[in-house]
Amino acid sequence: MSKITRRKFLAASAAGGTAIMMAPTKKAFAAGSFEGFPDGMGVLVDLTRCVGCRTCEAACNKEQKLPEPALPFDDYSVFDEIHHGNQKRRTTDKAYTIVNRYDLKDSDEPLYRKIQCNHCNEPACLTSCFVNAYTKTPEGAVIYNSHVCVGCRNCMIACPFHIPAYTYHSVLNPVIKKCIFCYDTRLKEGRPPACVESCPQQVMTFGKRKDLMVIAHERIKKNPDKYIDHVYGEKEVGGTGWFYISSAPFEEAGFDVHLPKKPIIDNVKDFLAIVPVVLTVWPALFTGFHLLATKGKSHGHGDDHSHDEQEGH
Amino acid sequence: MKKLETFGIKPHDASLKADGEKWSIMEKLLLGLTLDQYIGQAIRNKLNWFFAIIFAIGIPVIIYRFIFSLGAVTHASYDYPWGLFLGFGLFCMVPLSASGFMLGTTVEVFGRHDFEPIERLALLNGLLGYFFAVVYLLVDLGQPWRLSYPMVYSFGPAAVLFLVGWHVATYLSVQVAEVSTAFFEWIGFQRGYDFIRKGTIGLTVAGIILSTLHQGALGALFLYAPGKVHPLWYSAPFQWILFFISSIPAGLCMVICVSTIVIHTMKWRCDKRFIDNLDWITIALAKGSAMGLITYLIMKFIAIAHDNEWAYFFTGWGAWWWFEILGFVILPLVILSYGIHNKLVGLCRIGAFLTVLGILLNRLNTALITFNWQLYQEIPHYLEFVIAITIFAIYVATYRFILARLPILYKFRSQAEE
Ligand code: SF4
Numbered sequence: 001m002s003k004i005t006r007r008k009f010l011a012a013s014a015a016g017g018t019a020i021m022m023a024p025t026k027k028a029f030a031a032g033s034f035e036g037f038p039d040g041m042g043v044l045v046d047l048t049r050c051v052g053c054r055t056c057e058a059a060c061n062k063e064q065k066l067p068e069p070a071l072p073f074d075d076y077s078v079f080d081e082i083h084h085g086n087q088k089r090r091t092t093d094k095a096y097t098i099v100n101r102y103d104l105k106d107s108d109e110p111l112y113r114k115i116q117c118n119h120c121n122e123p124a125c126l127t128s129c130f131v132n133a134y135t136k137t138p139e140g141a142v143i144y145n146s147h148v149c150v151g152c153r154n155c156m157i158a159c160p161f162h163i164p165a166y167t168y169h170s171v172l173n174p175v176i177k178k179c180i181f182c183y184d185t186r187l188k189e190g191r192p193p194a195c196v197e198s199c200p201q202q203v204m205t206f207g208k209r210k211d212l213m214v215i216a217h218e219r220i221k222k223n224p225d226k227y228i229d230h231v232y233g234e235k236e237v238g239g240t241g242w243f244y245i246s247s248a249p250f251e252e253a254g255f256d257v258h259l260p261k262k263p264i265i266d267n268v269k270d271f272l273a274i275v276p277v278v279l280t281v282w283p284a285l286f287t288g289f290h291l292l293a294t295k296g297k298s299h300g301h302g303d304d305h306s307h308d309e310q311e312g313h
Numbered sequence: 314m315k316k317l318e319t320f321g322i323k324p325h326d327a328s329l330k331a332d333g334e335k336w337s338i339m340e341k342l343l344l345g346l347t348l349d350q351y352i353g354q355a356i357r358n359k360l361n362w363f364f365a366i367i368f369a370i371g372i373p374v375i376i377y378r379f380i381f382s383l384g385a386v387t388h389a390s391y392d393y394p395w396g397l398f399l400g401f402g403l404f405c406m407v408p409l410s411a412s413g414f415m416l417g418t419t420v421e422v423f424g425r426h427d428f429e430p431i432e433r434l435a436l437l438n439g440l441l442g443y444f445f446a447v448v449y450l451l452v453d454l455g456q457p458w459r460l461s462y463p464m465v466y467s468f469g470p471a472a473v474l475f476l477v478g479w480h481v482a483t484y485l486s487v488q489v490a491e492v493s494t495a496f497f498e499w500i501g502f503q504r505g506y507d508f509i510r511k512g513t514i515g516l517t518v519a520g521i522i523l524s525t526l527h528q529g530a531l532g533a534l535f536l537y538a539p540g541k542v543h544p545l546w547y548s549a550p551f552q553w554i555l556f557f558i559s560s561i562p563a564g565l566c567m568v569i570c571v572s573t574i575v576i577h578t579m580k581w582r583c584d585k586r587f588i589d590n591l592d593w594i595t596i597a598l599a600k601g602s603a604m605g606l607i608t609y610l611i612m613k614f615i616a617i618a619h620d621n622e623w624a625y626f627f628t629g630w631g632a633w634w635w636f637e638i639l640g641f642v643i644l645p646l647v648i649l650s651y652g653i654h655n656k657l658v659g660l661c662r663i664g665a666f667l668t669v670l671g672i673l674l675n676r677l678n679t680a681l682i683t684f685n686w687q688l689y690q691e692i693p694h695y696l697e698f699v700i701a702i703t704i705f706a707i708y709v710a711t712y713r714f715i716l717a718r719l720p721i722l723y724k725f726r727s728q729a730e731e
């Protein structure tokens with residue numbers, strides 16, 4: 001083993017390898033300090049107003065040109081559907097939003113909840129995607145580019161709200177399907193999404209996220225008996241663009257109340273932080289080991305065991 | 314194949330035949346038999362029949378998957394986007410293939426040339442494991458023809474999978490280079506051999522770096538899913554360390570297992586050097602594995618203490634966790650230690666086998682079994698099993714094909730030595 005090889009290797013790893021492999025970390029940290037666009041739009045959802053009419057589901061279906069559902073939108077038997085033993089309905093590639101009914105402990109009246117993408121400030125789907133298929137637009141929407149998606153489905157693993165769905169049955173062009181805040185057709189022009197506009201009960205209020213947050217807290221303050229004192233989505237996973245106020249504890253309405261307050265990507269930072277360390281320290285460390293271990297011995301390969309014997313002949 | 318000598322043939326192990334003539338490529342491929350003899354012995358071999366049955370069922374299913382979509386062979390689950398193909402194919406195959414960098418380090422970096430008889434087997438084990446992990450990935454990806462996108466077209470550099478993709482791709486090339494020396498010897502391309510041999514230390518160190526990072530990264534992938542993976546198998550600060558550390562005994566024990574199978578089924582191909590050294594090498598590898606396992610065990614408990622998850626011990630999932638730890642970490646550790654202490658090679662092999670099973674269980678627990686523990690458990694579609702088993706059979710068949718030919722288990726006698 002010539003010394004040149006070793007030196008060359010060190011130089012190469014320091015220049016090429018480190019540059020390529022360190023890039024991820026820097027970007028990730030940049031993403032980590034991202035708090036969402038200050039003027040991003042959002043939606044305040046007041047669960048106390050929802051009557052479970054499913055008008056929003058129908059509006060979304062029409063706006064997003066989704067296929068006709070198996071049961072019509074005025075069929076309320078869907079609220080009794082149970083999948084996989086204990087699961088209520090969830091978003092699919094054919095339904096970007098769905099409404100579920102939850103029976104409460106202390107009340108005869110059930111609570112209804114609309115589920116769709118929450119357009120997180122720092123989306124887990126976005127940070128987990130290795131081709132950067134997702135974009136958080138300045139308007140607040142989390143949109144997706146199907147032309148680069150490889151179909152690894154890591155975003156589905158990562159989304160803490162179980163939102164993205166996949167068109168598994170497509171052979172040539174399977175893609176992720178999820179609510180996009182009606183970005184192309186409405187949000188871009190400043191108009192509220194179809195589901196928000198369609199709601200007869202004004203469950204949803206569309207506006208700048210920061211203004212809506214003030215309204216949410218005011219509503220709770222004015223009616224402390226009606227609302228529990230929590231805005232779900234204000235802090236959860238770093239804050240979400242769509243957030244909720246409720247009369248019942250959120251876990252009773254099927255929300256995951258154990259989610260971290262910090263963005264999901266924060267969990268991964270410990271690991272990303274070691275990447276540059278390994279890249280810079282390991283080559284020196286192990287080359288050092290090599291020199292120590294083979295010191296005094298003939299360099300490279302032992303005489304009697306070597307594959308290289310023939311070189312000596 | 315064992316009956317090679319019944320044909321009066323000595324397996325090809327040097328560039329020249331006994332009578333001084335060169336071997337032709339055809340002769341090399343047929344192991345020195347005539348075509349009729351080769352086909353005859355292949356048909357008599359029961360293992361080939363077994364493979365034939367698996368391929369007859371499995372390969373059409375794989376074709377079916379590409380014609381009729383992923384949805385046709387899986388449950389098309391939104392809650393379990395990753396099924397057996399990744400849960401087994403990626404998350405299990407990669408740690409079991411950590412052997413390449415482990416033995417590369419031992420021999421090339423630490424200068425322990427006494428481990429050389431097993432070095433090439435370990436390198437090949439690494440190369441094939443990674444290669445087939447990528448095959449599993451190709452079956453699983455929705456649009457496999459876009460596999461190169463994260464490399465050349467659209468970058469998501471904040472993603473752990475980006476790092477995994479880059480590292481597995483680079484490391485695969487490193488391993489191809491490492492194993493190519495055996496291939497160059499076999500086809501008789503001395504210059505290529507010399508060229509790669511010169512870069513060995515560089516390749517080895519690159520292998521260590523890449524392995525440390527992507528073995529850890531496979532663990533870090535699950536950090537995106539706090540709350541989905543059960544807390545006993547999830548630890549934000551330690552996940553990558555646990556995956557990395559456990560890949561050490563995983564890789565070493567896999568080499569013990571493969572060498573055990575090989576010495577019992579392909580002894581004709583092993584040279585004296587391999588056979589004579591295997592016992593002490595097995596014990597030495599077992600020692601390394603035991604050290605890795607005990608570190609892993611300690612880290613496991615540190616992770617649980619750090620997140621203060623003791624309460625989960627008394628739940629059903631806790632019992633399952635204990636099953637994994639007692640049966641597949643502590644038990645093999647005890648067996649290995651006893652085997653090492655008393656120099657009982659057989660016992661070390663049993664311990665190694667258990668360790669490999671333990672790694673399988675741990676990765677499947679993290680990726681599938683305890684995943685979505687708060688929602689529901691899902692058993693993968695039966696066709697997923699069929700495909701997973703078929704690819705594994707192709708892996709074994711390829712492994713066997715190469716072992717029978719390239720100088721992995723035997724040392725190539727070059728012209729100069731004759
Ligand atoms: S709710 Fe899920 S899919 Fe929507 S932005 Fe957040 S992480 Fe992404």
Ligand code: SF4
Pocket residue numbers: 128129130131132133134148149150151152153154155156176
């Ligand atoms: S499935 Fe597509 S969008 Fe989702 S993480 Fe993979 S490449 Fe990105």
Ligand code: SF4
Pocket residue numbers: 059060061063064096097116117178179180181182193194195196
């Ligand atoms: S915002 Fe648009 S895409 Fe999203 S649920 Fe409402 S209507 Fe559907």
